Amino acid sequence: MNRDIILQTNKLGKYFYDPIKFKVLDDVSFEVSKGEFLTIVGKSGCGKSTLLYCLSTMDTNYDGEITIANQIVTGQKIDNLAVIRNEKIGFVFQFHYLLPEFSCLKNIMIPALKLGKYSYDEIEERAYQKLEILGLKEQALKPASKLSGGQQQRVSIARALINDPAIIMGDEPTGNLDSKNSETVFEIFKQLSQDFGQTIIAVTHDTDFAKASDRTIEMADGKIVNHNKII
Amino acid sequence: MKLKVNYEIALTHILTRKKQTIVAAMGVTIGIALFIFSNSIVAGFSSYSKSNMFKTIPHIRIYKEDKISKALSITNDSSDLVLISNPKIITTNKNIVNPYGLIKELRTKSFVVNAAPQVNVDLFYNSGKSQLKGVASGINVIEADAMFNIQSTMLAGHLENISSDLNGIIIGKGVAEKMNVRVDDNLTVISSFGVIKVMKVIGIFATENRNTDESKSYINIATAQQLIQESPNSVTDIYLSVREPDSAAYFATNLQELTEYKVEDWKTANADQLAQDNMLGTMTPMIAFSIMLVAAFGIYNIINMTITQKMNDIAILKANGFKGKDIIKIFVTEAFIMGAIGTFLGLLLGALLVQILSGVYIGPPVGYFPIKFDVSIFISATLFGLIASLGAGYLPARKAAKIDPVEIFRK
């Protein structure tokens, strides 16, 4: 297997049965290279989020096969998948989904505390570093619920980065932000990809966002209709 | 703070919802306090009534059981006559043969603390025209006192004089009142064997058990033998005290192998009275148990509510690599903290209630309220409180562990 491929899907298919049986993913096969900034676009309801949940290992109910970092994740036990998510995948959601009772710093630290690779003090220091990259160092000790939407989204990016994941996945990470904040988040993604070689897969409706990414996959009715390879 | 992350999350949830934590803990506090309180009352009553019983009743009694004649004599030989008769008691005397040999043998058993011979005589007390039915126990003072602590019940006179004074009798307070006699007065007794004897009251005792005080008296064992017209070696009963009175039934079965006479433990002999204690002893803890269940349900509700409100958080934690086990740990820990706070306060409140009630004087014959401060009750209350709250947390936590994050994020 090509060492530069970080994620690979082979003939992904998925049905929904409620209210009627329909194929939400149909023969989806693609590869993502290490360090690539990939966006997925398509009309509302074409199956982008569904695809991302399968890639994220949270949805296990699909046909075909997914390989992440040379490891076949399809068919693995739920607890193993949790470990893989913890170690290899960082998430950024449309709604910021921070834990409201915890400070920004703690929110960022939690996945690392779970992983247990570093000591508490080291984790705290790393969390500060991530906050610094995202320009939020002053907000570190504020409760997450007291930040603005844009700030919260940046905290959740910091959280996604804390375990140095193989891939960051985002489902419309700018979808709930105004244009100025969208711009900021977008810049951060670009910077992460260019300066830190971070692999990113993001679902988006934002054409500017998509255009500036390394590659855009376009979906329609559960199928990939355009791979838009890097020229 | 450097707790494991699951515990840190649980603690944060608890600290950010102090009010709910306190409400849930209060429920447990009340449940535990009532559990301790009611069990202490039951234990107090039971030990009070036991110690009351043991003032006159031995742990184990050995005596000759009445035999009843058979109604039919059946033979296999058809030429024999079949005898039909009314069944009746055919025991002619109630003496134990070679009692001192048996006593010596009994004393070799490690669980036997004391073995004393006794001669019980059914008799009438006579004073002028008044007559009262009763029982005189012919005793060996030193042994009987060691067993029943008769000395502590003495109101007047001297117990030990019985050993030297063959005419002396120590009577219950009720007997003294009804017969209108005092120490140094004469009292005539007529035994069921028709022996009449004029005796001198040398002491009066009060056990605070009215039946006993109105019928019982103590006399020298030799005098009792005279009253039943038996030789100085005959004994009707052997009384035993054992190390653990509650195991008397077990010891009795063991001792039964030594002798053909009936060996009866105090529980069998007093089944009626114990039935009442048992009823109280079952009902009261049942009520406390129900209260505790309600308290546990309080925890269950609050954890359930927390989980419903924190669906998003749970989904986020799972997306970040927390396993179902971790989610269970988080919420069970929360329930445990609530339960532990509640249990701790409940132990204090329970101890306080027991302390207060044990200081309440309700007058003779009981004295202070018979409530028992028993460590084992506090230990079982603690276990009970903690286990109930673990259970109350585990049920909803298991549900939380099964939450599918994808479903939450799709909303």
Ligand SMILES: Nc1ncnc2c1ncn2[C@@H]1O[C@H](COP(=O)(O)OP(=O)(O)OP(=O)(O)O)[C@@H](O)[C@H]1O
């Ligand atoms: N749990 C479900 N049961 C049945 N159908 C579902 C379920 N979840 C999603 N769908 C349907 O599957 C299709 C794809 O949904 P999905 O959320 O992947 O679309 P999407 O491309 O992310 O759309 P959007 O851009 O609006 O977010 C839609 O038609 C949706 O109604």
Ligand SMILES: [Mg+2]
């Ligand atoms: Mg979507």
